[in-house]
Amino acid sequence: MGNSTRYDPRTVLETALEQAVAGRDEGGVPIGAALFTLEGELLGAGRNRRVQQQDPSVHAETDAFRAAGRRRHYRDTVMVTTLSPCWYCSGLARQFRIGHLVIGESTTFTGGHDWLAEHGTVVTVLDDARCRDLMTEFIARSPELWLEDIGE
């Protein structure tokens, strides 16, 4: 494990943001995520594919988690996501004890990141205007799709 945390939150966010932009360009929900080691090595990246795959279980974080494949533990990993994780994705992070969480923005939606921090996850909330703009434009354009994606 080690405590040598070398990843840079703003650098790892770029990978999640690329995924979110790709999702938007495909007509999907523009949320991206990635899983990294604490040293900043990419393990897997993903994006919400509800629309693209007609699959409600594929949120950005679960897609990135899947892409990273089977691992024995996640204490020494960072999940980065363009948007505060919903309860589904927060539950994923809690169950698998993902050590660190980096969030692009939590203005347009706030999920369970405070709950994760209470349970020991190291949480960094950035306030990235590009992430915020992606969601603001998406919610204005496709409000019903957004509500479907968060079960409201």
Next chain:
Amino acid sequence: MGNSTRYDPRTVLETALEQAVAGRDEGGVPIGAALFTLEGELLGAGRNRRVQQQDPSVHAETDAFRAAGRRRHYRDTVMVTTLSPCWYCSGLARQFRIGHLVIGESTTFTGGHDWLAEHGTVVTVLDDARCRDLMTEFIARSPELWLEDIGE
């Protein structure tokens, strides 16, 4: 929606149990789940496929949720699972506001079902010996795989 709850917990559990047995027979983690309407109509069934698909994101509940496809809301659905749902699957149920939860057993593992009950889910915990035996035998046979599946 309506309040005519007609599903029978023990009847819907049989579908989840069939999935769990199939998973065991495939060499997988023997946990099964299914999503039903409150009237007892099957929407989708699934099982843990960590081993079969080498995919850590496929827990029984997420597999059943995926099988049910895109839906506008889940208030009037029942998730039935052979084992108390882990935080990942509890988060799924909370985010999508799945109205009812039926659990085969919570002796071999207890996840977030009390938390779901606090947040309004109608939770029924059965104490089904077949579900318990499946997990007890699995944990004795494959302890490392079980710990991997719950991130411990």
